[in-house]
Amino acid sequence: MVSLQVPRLCLTVLLTERSKRIYVVMTQTAHIMDTASSQYITASSQYTTASSPYKVHQCSKCPGDTAYHCVSCPCDLCPQCKENHVKDLQTIDHDVVSHRDKLNYIPTQEICVRHPRHVNTKYCEPCQVPVCDSCSEDQLHRFRSFLYGQGQHEILDIQIAYKTKRQQHRGTIHTIRSEALFYRPVLLTGIKADVKTCHTEFSPLQSEMLTKAQKLKDLIDDVVYDLLNNVFCYFDFKHRCKKQKIEMIRHIVRLRRYEHRYVQPAFTFSALQFLSFTKTALPQIHLTLHTSQLSMTESLNKEDVMESLSAIQITERGNRRVGNQCLLKLTSGAELHQSLTLTGVGRCLHISCVTSDRVWVSDDLYNLMLTDTTGVPLHRVQDSCSGFGLHTVNSESELIYIDRKLNINKLSKDMKTTTTFIERTDTTWRPWCVYWSPSTGDLLVGMYNDDTETGKVTRYNQSGQLTQTIRYHNTGQGLYREPIYITENNNGDVVVSDFESGAVVVTERGGRHRFSYTGHPSGSRLYPIGICTDALSHILVCDYRTNTVQMMNKDGRFLSHLLTESQEMGGPHSLSYDVNTHRLWVGSWWDNKVCVYRYITRQDALTDEHRPRPDGDTRYTTPRHNTTHQLNENEHRPCPDEDAMSSSTQAV
Numbered sequence: 001m002v003s004l005q006v007p008r009l010c011l012t013v014l015l016t017e018r019s020k021r022i023y024v025v026m027t028q029t030a031h032i033m034d035t036a037s038s039q040y041i042t043a044s045s046q047y048t049t050a051s052s053p054y055k056v057h058q059c060s061k062c063p064g065d066t067a068y069h070c071v072s073c074p075c076d077l078c079p080q081c082k083e084n085h086v087k088d089l090q091t092i093d094h095d096v097v098s099h100r101d102k103l104n105y106i107p108t109q110e111i112c113v114r115h116p117r118h119v120n121t122k123y124c125e126p127c128q129v130p131v132c133d134s135c136s137e138d139q140l141h142r143f144r145s146f147l148y149g150q151g152q153h154e155i156l157d158i159q160i161a162y163k164t165k166r167q168q169h170r171g172t173i174h175t176i177r178s179e180a181l182f183y184r185p186v187l188l189t190g191i192k193a194d195v196k197t198c199h200t201e202f203s204p205l206q207s208e209m210l211t212k213a214q215k216l217k218d219l220i221d222d223v224v225y226d227l228l229n230n231v232f233c234y235f236d237f238k239h240r241c242k243k244q245k246i247e248m249i250r251h252i253v254r255l256r257r258y259e260h261r262y263v264q265p266a267f268t269f270s271a272l273q274f275l276s277f278t279k280t281a282l283p284q285i286h287l288t289l290h291t292s293q294l295s296m297t298e299s300l301n302k303e304d305v306m307e308s309l310s311a312i313q314i315t316e317r318g319n320r321r322v323g324n325q326c327l328l329k330l331t332s333g334a335e336l337h338q339s340l341t342l343t344g345v346g347r348c349l350h351i352s353c354v355t356s357d358r359v360w361v362s363d364d365l366y367n368l369m370l371t372d373t374t375g376v377p378l379h380r381v382q383d384s385c386s387g388f389g390l391h392t393v394n395s396e397s398e399l400i401y402i403d404r405k406l407n408i409n410k411l412s413k414d415m416k417t418t419t420t421f422i423e424r425t426d427t428t429w430r431p432w433c434v435y436w437s438p439s440t441g442d443l444l445v446g447m448y449n450d451d452t453e454t455g456k457v458t459r460y461n462q463s464g465q466l467t468q469t470i471r472y473h474n475t476g477q478g479l480y481r482e483p484i485y486i487t488e489n490n491n492g493d494v495v496v497s498d499f500e501s502g503a504v505v506v507t508e509r510g511g512r513h514r515f516s517y518t519g520h521p522s523g524s525r526l527y528p529i530g531i532c533t534d535a536l537s538h539i540l541v542c543d544y545r546t547n548t549v550q551m552m553n554k555d556g557r558f559l560s561h562l563l564t565e566s567q568e569m570g571g572p573h574s575l576s577y578d579v580n581t582h583r584l585w586v587g588s589w590w591d592n593k594v595c596v597y598r599y600i601t602r603q604d605a606l607t608d609e610h611r612p613r614p615d616g617d618t619r620y621t622t623p624r625h626n627t628t629h630q631l632n633e634n635e636h637r638p639c640p641d642e643d644a645m646s647s648s649t650q651a652v
Helices: 002-013 017-043 079-087 139-147 158-168 170-229 231-262 271-278 302-310
Strands: 068-070 075-077 096-098 122-124 129-131 155-157 328-341 350-355 358-362 368-372 377-381 391-393 399-402 408-411 418-422 429-436 443-449 454-460 466-470 483-488 494-498 503-507 513-517 528-533 539-543 548-552 558-563 572-578 583-588 593-602
Touching: 068 079, 075 079, 079 096, 079 170, 122 158, 155 158, 158 170, 350 391, 350 583, 358 391, 391 429, 399 429, 418 443, 443 483, 454 483, 454 494, 483 528, 494 528, 503 528, 503 539, 539 572, 548 572, 558 593
Parallel strands: 350 572, 429 483, 528 572
Antiparallel strands: 068 075, 068 096, 122 129, 122 155, 328 593, 350 358, 358 368, 368 377, 391 399, 399 408, 408 418, 429 443, 443 454, 454 466, 483 494, 494 503, 503 513, 528 539, 539 548, 548 558, 572 583, 583 593
């Protein structure tokens, strides 16, 4: 027994210094992991207690396990409920984070590769790698930064860097969650259907193309045959032409000699000599016209060639798209999503959406301000004009507005730089309303002439150059009297609210008049003011006379009264449609109140929002606020001819 214990004691005593270091590192690593784990467990006491086993958070909507947390609600969500939550248009703009982010927990700290005794607590921004305290002071790291001319590297706390990176990617993650993952299955369904039907559809086309190709080949063979037998005799033809040239020169010399004998004086040329000379025949030459003509056979003519080529139609390949009519549909009525009272404006004459929670609002007292969902002013424009549709927002979140000198200015996204985009040069016309086109990037401007009391629409490209003027009807008559609001539909139609004419005037992108909507089919006159279009190509217009919001399709057919006077919005005056959340912002003429409505939702087949929840939760079921917006089955369902390739559709 003693002899066996001695070697063990010796081994214990004779541990090398290397083994000690390894033991120390392993002990520190275990201690760090235990500490991090205990911090995570302590952060949420509901996960575990000192004397009980682990308990998992339960989803607020079903018995599932919690994996995410909605900061906006707030509520806990399982993976399936999270997907439904971020796809539902009512909660599409909510801030959904993982449960780990809710607890402000950083994942398990990692051991530094260069310094095994330390953990990575810092982050080198230029190198984009985590580092420990020793790395930040390492001479090699400093030398590399100097070698590549980067100067002193910025070393951040790893928690700050982690939060910063997540914030930078927040918008992308939100788009993937709420949009991309929603319509990608629709594309997948179309691809699967195409795979099944492609062979059946392409087989007859392939056979027809082979037949046409053989016919065209036969025609080409005939042309080649004629070329070989006629045109390729060029060298022989050239030789014969040169020979004829020499013969012609000689013949001309003989003719001149003959003519010279005729005019020769009598004292040098006797009559007897002349009579003898005339017995000689006049020199003649017989030249053969050596030309080669390309003879076309009867089977080869222009009609045959054109018919063969025109039968082969090649369509340019593009991105596979999903039309909004496959993704969205109308609800049974408009739902009030939010109501807010603004500070800093007397009334809401015009609204321009920037994001889902930020809008520009203007009144009739030269006030133009940026606000959020709290109604508090975030920024004010000091030189804005007073009017109706005097501002718009482009894709760069820049504000385009009409100033008091009637110039059109552009305010940068950071609201620090204002530049003149279009300077007013013609004093007879003044800009009355503006709209930036998402599909073309052009700026549409409604103009008014005080002298003639007429209007027109001008189009400017992204450089501020005038490219189009829309003024006259197809019959030559004027189209507009006073365009106060302007917008564009998904099919490119220019939609103008003409208050004096009492009509919504719609023209094609090229300027041809399509129709003028003058009000409800009952015959009541329309006093159009605020106007916008939505993702389903509907046209929405506020009626000043009835204090309603009327909805028509893209061809001018009345569909319904989306909002009525009896609802929360007493006098709707301005409209702005948010393409990201599919919500309608409505501004009041009577006061500084703005209401946000939902009247478009996603197709039932593509979302689980109507699936009964195990716990019967109805937290997000908002009561309907409109009973007049009732469509029949054909009106409620988007028509097949809706613009499937509109500018607001998603592309892969």
